[in-house]
Amino acid sequence: MSDHIVADVSEIGDGERILVELKGREVGVFYLDGEYYAFANWCAHQGGPWCEGTLTGTFEGEFNRDTLEYRLNWVKEGKILNCPWHGWEYDVKTGVCLSRRSVKLPSYPVRVEDNKIIVTL
Amino acid sequence: MANERNLSLKKELIIDTDVHLQIKPDEIAKWIDEPFKSIMTKGHIGNPLPDSGWDRSMAGKIEKRLITGPEDIQEKLCEEFHIDHPIINSFGKVGKASMSRLAVALARGYNDLVLEKYLDDYPHFYGQITVAMQDPEAAAEEIYRMGDEKQYIGVFIDNTGPNPPLGDPRYDVVYRAAEDKGLPIAYHAYDSGFIVDFPRQNAGVETFFAVHVLTHPYAHFLTMTSLFEHGVPEKFPDLKFVFLEGGVTWLPYMMYRLNKVHSIRRFDAPMLKKTPEEYIRDQFYISTQPVGEPNNQEDMRKIMEVIGFDRMMFSSDYPHFDFDHPEGLEKFLRVNIPAKDRKKVLSGNAKEVYGI
Numbered sequence: 001m002s003d004h005i006v007a008d009v010s011e012i013g014d015g016e017r018i019l020v021e022l023k024g025r026e027v028g029v030f031y032l033d034g035e036y037y038a039f040a041n042w043c044a045h046q047g048g049p050w051c052e053g054t055l056t057g058t059f060e061g062e063f064n065r066d067t068l069e070y071r072l073n074w075v076k077e078g079k080i081l082n083c084p085w086h087g088w089e090y091d092v093k094t095g096v097c098l099s100r101r102s103v104k105l106p107s108y109p110v111r112v113e114d115n116k117i118i119v120t121l
Numbered sequence: 122m123a124n125e126r127n128l129s130l131k132k133e134l135i136i137d138t139d140v141h142l143q144i145k146p147d148e149i150a151k152w153i154d155e156p157f158k159s160i161m162t163k164g165h166i167g168n169p170l171p172d173s174g175w176d177r178s179m180a181g182k183i184e185k186r187l188i189t190g191p192e193d194i195q196e197k198l199c200e201e202f203h204i205d206h207p208i209i210n211s212f213g214k215v216g217k218a219s220m221s222r223l224a225v226a227l228a229r230g231y232n233d234l235v236l237e238k239y240l241d242d243y244p245h246f247y248g249q250i251t252v253a254m255q256d257p258e259a260a261a262e263e264i265y266r267m268g269d270e271k272q273y274i275g276v277f278i279d280n281t282g283p284n285p286p287l288g289d290p291r292y293d294v295v296y297r298a299a300e301d302k303g304l305p306i307a308y309h310a311y312d313s314g315f316i317v318d319f320p321r322q323n324a325g326v327e328t329f330f331a332v333h334v335l336t337h338p339y340a341h342f343l344t345m346t347s348l349f350e351h352g353v354p355e356k357f358p359d360l361k362f363v364f365l366e367g368g369v370t371w372l373p374y375m376m377y378r379l380n381k382v383h384s385i386r387r388f389d390a391p392m393l394k395k396t397p398e399e400y401i402r403d404q405f406y407i408s409t410q411p412v413g414e415p416n417n418q419e420d421m422r423k424i425m426e427v428i429g430f431d432r433m434m435f436s437s438d439y440p441h442f443d444f445d446h447p448e449g450l451e452k453f454l455r456v457n458i459p460a461k462d463r464k465k466v467l468s469g470n471a472k473e474v475y476g477i
C-alpha cells in the first residue's frame with residue numbers, strides 16, 4: 001500500500017470527479033458534499049467503466065399498506081452513479097449497488113493534506 | 122482503458138452472432154429508388170418507420186452507443202472485445218413498415234448497403250440477408266438475389282411485426298428459398314415492435330422494464346409455436362432456425378410445453394412426425410445474449426446442460442443497452458464447463474450453422 005497524490009483540492013469541485021491511473025489501475029476520485037471517495041473504475045456487472053457514468057438521482061418506491069398509498073419518489077439527486085454500459089446504479093458514497101445490495105464496489109481511502117488529495121492503494 | 126483486460130478472450134476464436142447497426146433514413150435513402158427515397162427523406166413527421174417511444178436510456182443513465190460505420194465494429198468489437206467474426210443483423214424496423222412496397226425496397230437497399238459498406242472491405246465480417254415478410258414472394262426473391270454472396274450467411278427476420286405469425290403457410294416460399302440456398306433463418310424481435318404485436322400489453326404496462334422483459338420471449342414463443350403448429354421444420358428438414366436475443370433459459374420451458382401439448386393435440390399439428398424436442402435438438406439454435414443472471418451461477422450451468430452445448434451461440438447484441446461483453450460468458454464457461462463445449466458456444470456452433 002502506498003500513498004498517491006492525485007490532485008489539488010481545487011481540481012475537483014463539488015459533484016465532480018477525476019480519473020487517474022494508479023499502479024496500472026484506473027481509479028475514479030469523487031468529491032461530494034465535502035467528502036472524497038475513490039473507487040476502481042470497474043463495474044461489478046461486466047467490468048464497464050462505471051466511474052465514467054453520469055451522477056443523477058433515482059427513484060425510490062414507497063408503499064403504505066394501511067392507506068395503500070403507493071409513491072415513486074425521485075431522490076438522492078447527484079448521488080447515484082450510473083454505469084454507462086447497462087445502467088447499474090450505485091450509491092457513490094458507499095459503492096453499494098442499488099439492485100443487488102450484496103454488491104459493493106471496492107473503495108480506497110482518501111485524505112487531504114496541504115490541499116493535496118491523497119489516495120492510498 | 123479496456124484494451125488489455127480481456128487476455129483470455131484474445132486466445133479464443135469468437136463469433137458474435139448478433140451485431141447491430143443504426144441506419145438513418147437519409148442514409149438508407151441513398152440505396153433505394155423513388156418514390157421510396159422521398160418517402161424516407163421528405164416525410165412530414167420524421168422517420169416513417171414507427172417506434173414506440175419507450176425510454177431506453179433511463180433518463181440518460183445508460184450512455185448512447187452507435188455503430189455508424191465498419192470502423193466502429195472493427196475498433197469496438199474486433200479490437201476491444203476480441204470478436205473474430207461479427208455477424209451483422211439489422212434494420213429490424215422493416216418488419217413494422219406500414220407499406221409492404223416500402224418494406225421490400227428498404228430490405229433490398231439495406232442488403233446492398235451492408236454488402237458494399239460493411240462486408241466488401243472487411244472479409245472477416247459477415248451479415249444476414251434482411252427480408253420483408255410483408256411480401257413473402259419478394260422476400261424469397263431477395264434470398265435468391267443475395268444468397269450467393271459469400272459473406273451473407275443467413276436470413277434475418279424481424280419477428281415482431283409479421284402477421285400472421287411466421288409458421289403460416291404463406292411464408293413457405295421464404296423457407297424454401299432459404300433451404301435452397303443453404304441459409305439458416307434467424308429470428309430477432311425488436312422492442313419497437315412490441316406495440317405492433319402486443320398493443321394491449323403495450324398500452325397497459327407502465328415502463329420499458331416491462332416491455333423489454335416481455336418482447337423477446339413473447340415474440341419467440343409466438344414464432345416457435347407457429348412453426349410447430351404448421352410443421353415448418355418437418356416441411357423443410359434441412360433448414361436451421363436461430364432465435365436471437367432471447368437469452369437461453371426460455372428454451373427448456375417451450376421445448377417441454379410444446380412436447381406436452383403436441384402429445385395431447387397431435388390432431389392440431391399433424392405435419393409433425395416427431396416430438397417438438399426432437400426437432401429443436403436437431404434444427405434449432407439460440408444466441409446467448411442477454412444471458413440470464415441467476416443469483417446462483419450453478420443454476421445457469423444446470424440449465425445450459427439441459428439445453429445442450431450444441432444449441433447455443435455467443436452473441437453480444439452490441440451496441441444495444443443490454444449488450445453482453447464476451448468476457449462474462451467466456452469466464453463463466455471456462456470455470457464451469459469442459460473446454461470443448463466452451464469452444465462450441467463461442468464459435469464452433471456458429472461455424473457449423475452458418476458455414477463460416
Ligand code: FES
Pocket residue numbers: 043044045046047048049050083084085086087088
Ligand atoms: S458493466 Fe456496468 S452495468 Fe453492466
